[in-house]
Amino acid sequence: MEKFDxxxxxxxxxxxxxxxxxxxxxxxxxxxxxxxxxxxxxxxAATGNGQGNVTNVNMSSDKYFGGNxxxxxxxxxxxxxxxTEKNLFKCILIADEQGRVYPGGKQASALCDSLIGDLKRxxxxxxxxxxxxxxxxxxxxxxxxxxxxxxVYANYVVLCVGGKAQKQFKTDGTSYALAxxxxxxxxxxxxxxxxxxxxxxxxxxxxxxxxxxxxSAISNxxxxxxxRGDLIFTDxxxxxxxxxxxxxxxxxxxxxxLSIEFLPNVENIAEDIRRKKALGYDNSELLSGTLHNQVxxxxxxxxxxxxxxxxxxxxxxxxxxxxxxxxxxxxQVTKGGVDMKDVSEELESKLCKNLFFAGEVLDVDGExxxxxxxxxxxxxxxxxxxxxxxxx
Ligand SMILES: Cc1cc2nc3c(=O)[nH]c(=O)nc-3n(C[C@H](O)[C@H](O)[C@H](O)COP(=O)(O)OP(=O)(O)OC[C@H]3O[C@@H](n4cnc5c(N)ncnc54)[C@H](O)[C@@H]3O)c2cc1C
Numbered sequence: 001m002e003k004f005d006x007x008x009x010x011x012x013x014x015x016x017x018x019x020x021x022x023x024x025x026x027x028x029x030x031x032x033x034x035x036x037x038x039x040x041x042x043x044x045a046a047t048g049n050g051q052g053n054v055t056n057v058n059m060s061s062d063k064y065f066g067g068n069x070x071x072x073x074x075x076x077x078x079x080x081x082x083x084t085e086k087n088l089f090k091c092i093l094i095a096d097e098q099g100r101v102y103p104g105g106k107q108a109s110a111l112c113d114s115l116i117g118d119l120k121r122x123x124x125x126x127x128x129x130x131x132x133x134x135x136x137x138x139x140x141x142x143x144x145x146x147x148x149x150x151x152v153y154a155n156y157v158v159l160c161v162g163g164k165a166q167k168q169f170k171t172d173g174t175s176y177a178l179a180x181x182x183x184x185x186x187x188x189x190x191x192x193x194x195x196x197x198x199x200x201x202x203x204x205x206x207x208x209x210x211x212x213x214x215x216s217a218i219s220n221x222x223x224x225x226x227x228r229g230d231l232i233f234t235d236x237x238x239x240x241x242x243x244x245x246x247x248x249x250x251x252x253x254x255x256x257x258l259s260i261e262f263l264p265n266v267e268n269i270a271e272d273i274r275r276k277k278a279l280g281y282d283n284s285e286l287l288s289g290t291l292h293n294q295v296x297x298x299x300x301x302x303x304x305x306x307x308x309x310x311x312x313x314x315x316x317x318x319x320x321x322x323x324x325x326x327x328x329x330x331x332q333v334t335k336g337g338v339d340m341k342d343v344s345e346e347l348e349s350k351l352c353k354n355l356f357f358a359g360e361v362l363d364v365d366g367e368x369x370x371x372x373x374x375x376x377x378x379x380x381x382x383x384x385x386x387x388x389x390x391x392x
Contacts, residue, residue, distance in 0.1 A: 004032045004125065006387060007144055007154035009132045009178065011035035012169075013044045013376035014359025015160035016115040017081065017088055021384035023122030026391050032125040032152060034132055034144070036170035040119075041112035043162070043169040047373060048100075052108030054089075054377070055082040056370040057099040063371045065248055066363040067187070067340030072375070074345065079378035088377060089114045100369050131170070132161075135178050137352050156354045156387050160380065163334025163360040164189055171360075173328070176338070179361070182352045185339040187363045190251035191331030193244045193372075198237035198258060198320040202302045205294055206233035214261040215242040217250055217322075224256070225249035228264060238320070244332065244368045247325065251335055256322040262291055262299075262315050269315055273308035286311060333372050337363040346386040347379055356383045 006022060008015045011033045019033050033040070047053060056063070061073035080086065082101070084093050089111050092104035103111055119126060127146070134145040135157060142157045164173030176186045210232045217224040229242035238258065250256050263269065273286045281288070283306050287296025299318065303311045328334070340363050342350045347362075349355040359376040366372045 001151055001153060002032070002125070003030070003153045005030045005154065005391060006032070006156045006158065007142065007152060008033045008158045008160055009135075009144070010160035010162060010175075010359070010361075011037070011040040011126065011128075012160060012162050012171075012359065013041065013047075013373055014162075014361075014380040015158070016041050016044070016112070016119070017377045018158055018160060018358055018380035018384045019124050020088060020115050020118035020122075021081075021381050022388060023118060023124055025384060025388035027122070029388070029391055030125075031122075032127060032154070033119065034127045034130050034146065034152075036129070036131040036147075038129045040116050040126065040128070043166065043171065044373070045109040045112045046169075047108050048102065048370075050108050051102050051106040052111050053100045053102055053370040053373070054093065054111065055101045055374040057095050057101060058369075059371075059374065063367045063369075064375065065192075065335060065365050066337070068343075071340065071345055072364055075347075075378050075382050076371075076374060079381050081377040081381040082374060088381075098369065132175075132178065135181065135355075137182070137355070140354070142354070156356065156390075158356045158358060158380075158383055158387070159338075159361055160358050161361050163337060164328050165191060165331040165334050165360075166329060173334075176361070179338045179349075179357070182349060182355060184342055184349065184351060187336040187339050188252075189334055189336040191325055191328045192248045192251065192335040192365055193332035193368050194247050194330055195234065195239040195326040196237050196243055196247060196250070196258070196322050197324040197326065198322050200235070200237065202298060202318075203233050203237075203320065205298055207235050209233050209292055209294060210240065211260075211262060211292065211295060212264070213242060214264045215246055216259040216261070217246050217253075217256055218259060219253045219256045224253060231260065236326070237323075241368060248335060248365065248367065250322065250325075258320045258322060260318040260320070262295065262318065270308040270312040273311055277306065277308070287315070291315070332368075333365050334360055335365045337361050337365075339363055347383050348386065356387065358383045
């Protein structure tokens with residue numbers, strides 16, 4: 001039977017950074033990282049379209065949803081895991097014009113390599129293609145039962161098993177049961193940062209077209225959220241940054257309508273149409289050149305009139321009722337998770353001493369733009385520092 005000081009369950013963004021930081025703070029600690037995938041950091045390597053949007057310069061607890069705002073603020077705004085000079089990847093980080101921060105090489109897989117390198121140099125034990133199927137705590141020590149019928153012992157356990165988004169990364173939601181075994185409650189789970197299904201009657205001809213827009217989500221007359229960004233029309237509805245950004249605000253809401261404002265901040269559209277009418281343009285061409293031709297024609301067809309005021313109004317408020325989302329298989333992140341009420345400020349279980357949590361498994365999720373990886377890294381750093389102090 002193998003014995004460790006610390007067993008980290010899950011070798012994703014949180015698990016890898018927790019192990020890396022622990023080995024830095026406590027060279028003698030005997031650590032194992034156990035992951036169900038055949039490679040460490042598989043999801044991390046796929047983030048940000050393979051470029052790894054690791055954090056954001058506009059960090060604030062307002063960017064997060066879920067339990068215990070104060071705790072999230074303390075962790076996300078005070079941790080140094082992602083400070084630009086001395087970050088956990090030991091590489092140059094650069095911000096784009098929207099504040100999204102990437103590694104200089106814009107290669108997410110290189111971030112994994114960097115963390116895996118830390119683990120190798122520190123001789124950390126790694127078990128791949130191995131799922132932890134049970135954890136028990138007896139006499140102040142944990143016993144972990146593994147899918148290969150073996151067991152390991154550990155004095156501390158860090159649960160970094162992620163959530164339920166994109167089960168091809170072995171994050172299918174079954175591992176919440178490991179927390180439930182200790183009496184932890186799991187808040188309702190929803191897919192977030194996800195594509196939306198809408199009524200498609202008016203967008204059938206627009207598949208694949210990308211527009212820059214202001215996108216609002218409205219439910220029963222109330223604006224739930226309003227975001228500027230890219231929107232891509234698809235055969236099921238809409239995708240793109242603006243859609244991902246708005247999706248966290250829609251969970252559990254009924255009768256949601258999306259309102260697309262094409263050409264944000266352009267006011268003289270009716271005048272433009274009037275001019276084209278005076279020049280004898282065909283009805284279907286009244287928005288030609290002003291918008292992508294197919295989008296212009298779809299708007300005019302829906303307006304069903306050549307009245308410039310009706311067309312201009314539709315261009316500012318093109319509505320699409322939401323009928324659902326693409327669900328967990330396509331979502332970037334899980335909304336909900338281990339209830340923060342039973343988790344201390346140090347991210348330790350209040351129900352079982354020496355059991356810690358980090359990353360997406362907790363009921364904390366962020367907006368689009370690097371906030372979710374930032375939470376994974378900074379929560380993992382917090383746990384590493386607490387455990388390291390206790391080991392000394
Ligand atoms: C396609 C995609 C793109 C994304 N892009 C970004 C981005 O650019 N910026 C950003 O901030 N966020 C992004 N995210 C979200 C971000 O990747 C996650 O929030 C983050 O990876 C969560 O880290 P984690 O370590 O908590 O969980 P994960 O990275 O999901 O790691 C959990 C690990 O636990 C393992 N595991 C689960 N159960 C067990 C078990 N019982 N035993 C052993 N191992 C287990 C899994 O195999 C997995 O490797 C993206 C997500 C996706 C899917």
